[in-house]
Amino acid sequence: MDAHFVTFALILLISSGISGSKDTPNISPQTCVSEGCLRGRYFTSYGGKRFEAYLGVPFAAPPVGEYRFKNPQAIQPWTGVYDASFERSKCVQKNDLLPNAAVEGSEDCLYLNLYKPVTAKNPGKPMAVMVFIHGGGYFAGSASMGEFGPDRLMDTGEVILVVIQYRLGAFGFLSTGDRVAPGNFGLKDQNAALRWVQRNIARFGGDPALVTLLGQSAGGASVQMHMMSPLSKGLFSRAVMMSGSALGFWHRPIEDPLKFAQEQAVAVGIASPTSMSTEELIRALREVDAIELGKSIDNLKFWFVYPLAAYHPVVENYVDSETFISEDPNVVWARGEYHQIPWRTGFVPNEGAFSSLQILLNASLVAELNEHAESYMPRLFGCKENEKSRRMLRQRFFPDGTDTQWITDANLNKIQDIFSEAFITYPIALTVKQYVDHVETNKNPIDLYYFSFKGNHSHSKYFSNTDLDFGVCHSDDLSYLFRSKDLFDDFEPDSPETAASAKLVDYYVRFAYDGVQDGTCQKKCAILEFANDASQQVKTDYMDGFDDEMIAFWTEIYS
Incomplete structure (x- = not known):
């Protein structure tokens, strides 16, 4: 939820422009990944240490058009050098944690920011990697450098930081309860980013066997979901849940996702959705303008901005190679069925x-x-x-x-x-x-x-x-782990x-x-x-x- 939930772990919607760390006017760093070569940007941290930044790096195809309400698709290789010197848009969202919130963002938003020290503390030794999932109740948030600045971690010279984005709200979690729109797209986006890290992090000097997945608020709940998902097994070796859990009432799987998808259709003016097949329903919802679809969440509230996390994970009632979770996570966790890795969780006094x-x-x-x-x-x-x-x-x-x-x-x-x-x-x-x-x-x-x-x-x-x-x-500990220049003075x-x-x-x-x-x-x-x-x-x-x-x-x- 994130200004920050969250998350549910809460997240402020801030501009995607770069702010905070001082740009260093040197030749741009370049690194080639499995899809092509990246040109990044040098920065100098508040503590005076130089680091490389690769911003707005695509890890999946843009989920637009026919890819709306589909599992993330592979990014196609590119020719030439990709400009990773600036951040891309946040995902479509309406942050009801802020007064008079407007719908912002783009559907083309599956990007990550990656930061690595120029001078490693232990040269020649692969560095541990930290992959951060923002909070925001599954309805808000971004990877913004102005909120999740890497300076404090870069000053250690010991870790690589990756901050990821994922689809939110209806775009990330609408489901028809079958294979037409299985749901959990936001969690699968996170999984796609973790797979990108496994493929490519060694090229940046990172150790794919030392990946810590951490998240705050809804990001923390997401981490717990990855600990239970067969799809994410082996993609990380440590887990941290900051002020968030997948066992919260707000995270309970939606009991009748098709009925909720039909209610969403009514909210955007689609006539007689209950008489449609699931294929027809999804085709109609794909025709709705993204901003209008984002606005329509107001029609699904019972009072003020509640429920905050109207959209959240569902149980996929079948098992195949793309199934994220096929059973209620509350049941799975209670049985002790999760990846056997070290994990950490914590909280602050005034979480509410x-x-x-x-x-x-x-x-x-x-x-x-x-x-x-x-x-x-x-x-x-x-x-x-x-x-x-x-x-x-x-x-x-x-x-x-x-x-x-x-x-x-x-x-x-x-x-x-x-x-x-x-x-x-x-x-x-x-x-x-x-x-x-x-x-x-x-x-x-x-x-x-x-x-x-x-x-x-x-x-x-x-x-x-x-x-x-x-x-x-809630979220106050984030400012001690990250430099939040767009929110607070140093x-x-x-x-x-x-x-x-x-x-x-x-x-x-x-x-x-x-x-x-x-x-x-x-x-x-x-x-x-x-x-x-x-x-x-x-x-x-x-x-x-x-x-x-x-x-x-x-x-x-x-x-």
Whole structure:
């Protein structure tokens, strides 16, 4: 969800122009890949280190025309030298995390950005590779260098960074429930990018056997999906889920994808879609203008911008060489059937900020939510609309409210807590708990982190459109791993923020090379905290907001 979800891991829609790092006016770097040769661009990082950038590199054919609602197609080789000195468009999207969001982007968007140090820390030794999947609830986000600048990682001289884009919303996840439009196109785009990395990363000095797949919010959920997909087996050797899990209610497979595709057709004015064959339905939807199709998501909401992630993965009810997942991921993960590789997951204190702040700071929305609490509250958090759900939600989060007014001035901030738990922290806790249930048979060690460091910048500025203090919010840790020049001013060289960033970057780089050293969880798992006291503290138990009581509550309510 990403300004950043997300993700659900949340992502701001920013321009695709290059900003941030200083361009170095030298001869352009060139590298030849399996499809042809690339001409990139040199940059100098904020820390003074030079790196190569290959921007807007195609990894699949443009999914336009007859390729809309199809699995990604192979990119055709080109002649001459491809200009990889500038970024290409983000994918078509309407970022409902921002006020008055407009539809932006292009269908021709399957591109990646690749960065490598000019001077490697260990010359002659292949470098570890980090492939990042942006968040945005599967409806927003991009690979923008202005948001996911590589400077902090390039300054280490130890890793290659690849940031990828993938189809979003209806373009990425509409399905007819059969082979006509099987769905999961966005996840398959990510898979195609991983295959591109495997084919080509050695040409940049990277080690294809040391690929870490990491994502944030919906990007983190995507990583978990790749851990379960047979299609992605062997394409990466480490996994990181930042503030995101595929076990969240918002990620539950769409039960009747054909019915939803028919509702989408009605939303764009297609007559009598239920009388069409799936072939006819998809042909009609391919004729719809991309911007109009993007706008039509408003017609599929029940209140305000909800559901945020209207489109998300589906179960493909058959198995062939292009099937991403053929069973409910909640069932697959609970059985312990995932790739046996080291993995990491973590979260921040105020995960719900990406969505809760829009309501919290809008008196009209609070009044509407209060008026319709018995209906809206269960639907907002994926619960059944029955007396048990209403009673449980009110007692846990709004016990001082009344039947007619759940939300009061005294408990208003609880809106942040309920969004945080339902969307992010409970799914992560469940992910870890179910891993622990299989600890005796698992060969893949894990570690957990909690990023509570509070710096001068916060993504709450974009979520709330204010400078008010809402603590450490969803996506705030991203600014310590990446340089987000289009969002925030740079950290001062000797500041606590710079020191915290150095620790977080080292934490990820070491993982990219060494995996998890002491990651065996028994009944509980230790959590590494990045805090403001300038030390990293190991917690030997679940922390507040990541505890057994919370797990029991949401497990019962969803049952």
